[in-house]
Amino acid sequence: MFKNYDINHLVRTLKTSSDPVVLFGAGKYGKLALHSLSKLGVKVSYFCDDENKNDLYLKIPVISPEELSKLDINPHIFICCSYAIEPIFFRMKEIKFENIYNCVNLFDNTDFSDSTFANMNFNETRRRVELYKAECNSLQRSNVKALDIKYIDIVVTEACSMKCQSCSNLMQYYLKPKNVDIDLLFKSVDKIMEVTDNLYEFRLLGGEPFVNVQIGKIVNKLLKYKNAKNVVIYSNATIIPKGDNFECLKNNKVLIDITDYGEHSRKHKEYIELFEANNIRYTTNVPIWTDSGTINYQKKSEEKLKHMFKNCCVNDIMTLLNGKLYRCPFSANIMNLNAIPIDKTDLVDLTNDDKKIETIKNEINNLYKNKNYLTACSYCNGRDYTVPKIKAAIQTKTPFKIPAAPSEASN
Numbered sequence: 285m286f287k288n289y290d291i292n293h294l295v296r297t298l299k300t301s302s303d304p305v306v307l308f309g310a311g312k313y314g315k316l317a318l319h320s321l322s323k324l325g326v327k328v329s330y331f332c333d334d335e336n337k338n339d340l341y342l343k344i345p346v347i348s349p350e351e352l353s354k355l356d357i358n359p360h361i362f363i364c365c366s367y368a369i370e371p372i373f374f375r376m377k378e379i380k381f382e383n384i385y386n387c388v389n390l391f392d393n394t395d396f397s398d399s400t401f402a403n404m405n406f407n408e409t410r411r412r413v414e415l416y417k418a419e420c421n422s423l424q425r426s427n428v429k430a431l432d433i434k435y436i437d438i439v440v441t442e443a444c445s446m447k448c449q450s451c452s453n454l455m456q457y458y459l460k461p462k463n464v465d466i467d468l469l470f471k472s473v474d475k476i477m478e479v480t481d482n483l484y485e486f487r488l489l490g491g492e493p494f495v496n497v498q499i500g501k502i503v504n505k506l507l508k509y510k511n512a513k514n515v516v517i518y519s520n521a522t523i524i525p526k527g528d529n530f531e532c533l534k535n536n537k538v539l540i541d542i543t544d545y546g547e548h549s550r551k552h553k554e555y556i557e558l559f560e561a562n563n564i565r566y567t568t569n570v571p572i573w574t575d576s577g578t579i580n581y582q583k584k585s586e587e588k589l590k591h592m593f594k595n596c597c598v599n600d601i602m603t604l605l606n607g608k609l610y611r612c613p614f615s616a617n618i619m620n621l622n623a624i625p626i627d628k629t630d631l632v633d634l635t636n637d638d639k640k641i642e643t644i645k646n647e648i649n650n651l652y653k654n655k656n657y658l659t660a661c662s663y664c665n666g667r668d669y670t671v672p673k674i675k676a677a678i679q680t681k682t683p684f685k686i687p688a689a690p691s692e693a694s695n
Contacts, residue, residue: 285373285423286363286386291393294385295324303357303383304329308372309364310341312404313416317364317387318342320394329359334669353379362387366415367597368668370423386420407539408567411514418484419600430481431649437487437603437613438473440464440502442620444491445522446548449680450577452667454617455491456684457579463496468607470505472634476609477509479645487601489518500528507535516541521549524558533564542568545677574671576614579623581663581690593657595668602652607635611651614667615660623686627659 298305298321305326307314310333318328331346339346352359360383361376363369369386376384396409404412418434439453442461449456477483486506493499499517506515517533518541525533533540540559544552552568559566584592593599602609603616609632610616618624619631632647633639665671 285370286420287382287384289385289389291324291389294389295326298326298360301360304355304359306330306332306352306359306361307364308332308361308376310335310346311364311366312412313364313366313387315342316394316396316409316412317362317390318344319396320387320390321362323394332361349375358383361385362390366412366419367600368595369419371594386416388417388420391416405567407565408569411539411567415484422600431479431645431652432482433480433484433602433652435485435487435601436476436483436609437489437601437616438464438469438502438506439490439603439605439613439616440469440488440493440499441490441496443495444520445495446492446520446545446677447680447683448577448677449684450573450575450674450676450678452573452577453489453491453613454577454579454621456577456680457617457621457623457686459683461491463498464606466498466501468635469502469604471637472604472607472609473506473509475634475641475644476604476648477511478641479648480511483509483512485514485516486512487516487518492520492522493517494519494523494525494529497529499525500530500532503532503535503538504528507532507537513537514539518543519555520545521552521555524551524554533559534562536565538565540564540566542566544568544570546570548677548679571676573674573676574665574667575674576665576667576671578665579618579663579687580665581687582665584662586657589657589661592664592666592668593655593661595666595670597667602648604634608633609648609651611655611658612660614664615658618660618663621686624659624663624689630655630658630660 305328307317307328310331314331321328328344331341331344332349332352333346361381362385363372364387365372373384391413422432422434441463442458444455447456503515514537516539521542542555598612601612603613605616605620615630619626632651
């Protein structure tokens with residue numbers, strides 16, 4: 285798919301060629317790629333980005349894809365994004381560019397121990413690099429029969445210590461949130477992992493995972509799977525874990541991803557101090573939200589639905605919720621809320637103990653690899669570079685009412 289390269293030969297080419305070097309993606313992966321190339325003595329001419337065009341990023345001009353297409357020379361383009369790598373690659377091929385690279389070899393040959401320049405600690409840098417490599421490897425292995433999954437979100441609770449009115453996981457619509465049935469969860473995960481060859485990351489979320497007092501048991505269960513590489517807990521820094529819920533975090537396969545919502549994340553400083561003192565792996569970030577946390581039916585053409593799904597930043601995330609495996613967190617929660625008609629082709633039901641394991645594998649394979657869009661896409665504003673950014677974590681005092689589905693949606 286991408287152009288293969290030996291890093292030393294490519295560096296010599298880039299240093300001696302007059303063709304520009306372009307990093308597609310003015311974000312953290314772009315920062316990492318710039319850091320890597322700078323250490324190798326390679327000058328970057330442009331960032332290319334759909335959002336931050338006509339600006340400077342790290343003192344380098346940012347151009348739009350349209351401006352890039354008008355260059356009358358053949359640039360060397362590195363794809364520096366965390367998602368939609370395949371669509372971007374084909375956009376560049378359609379423009380007739382040939383020198384298109386991923387950053388795998390580049391990152392493999394870089395010492396990131398001093399990567400604080402990108403406002404990331406070493407844990408976050410390492411995780412981002414590994415996720416990028418996992419995504420590129422999955423594209424290379426798209427025709428292989430092995431079932432390799434990048435992420436599985438496990439919703440351990442529908443409850444949250446905050447009530448954000450634009451939560452993309454739709455927690456603001458739950459009237460009576462509840463914790464997961466732990467026995468059903470364990471049975472479901474056993475079935476999934478029996479048919480999965482490799483999983484890069486379990487991601488525990490809600491709501492707020494530490495609302496569930498059994499979170500320690502869940503983490504310790506997930507750590508037993510040898511075909512799963514990491515367990516990540518997404519927290520809003522409001523509840524200090526204690527006892528077994530704290531001790532399980534000391535495992536080097538566990539990482540806490542702390543979202544910093546400012547005044548709402550009232551325990552953020554305590555989190556950092558506690559995790560630093562106990563050598564617990566963590567990352568922390570200030571979120572950028574898109575306007576994608578509303579149940580809003582929109583009639584869309586099949587072409588638009590396919591384009592929307594292909595470019596969605598969560599189209600590679602499986603979500604396990606109440607014994608059912610879904611293709612994305614929005615789809616999982618909107619169906620769990622009974623807010624839209626249930627489409628059985630958009631989920632794998634793991635609650636039936638009589639279902640054969642081979643059937644489960646085929647259903648997961650089809651859901652993960654062969655879906656072009658979901659029923660839920662018609663109710664979602666999308667989660668790609670075109671969706672407007674909004675202020676994060678604006679609170680609501682009362683849950684939102686689920687809107688009635690329009691008659692045409694059920695026809």
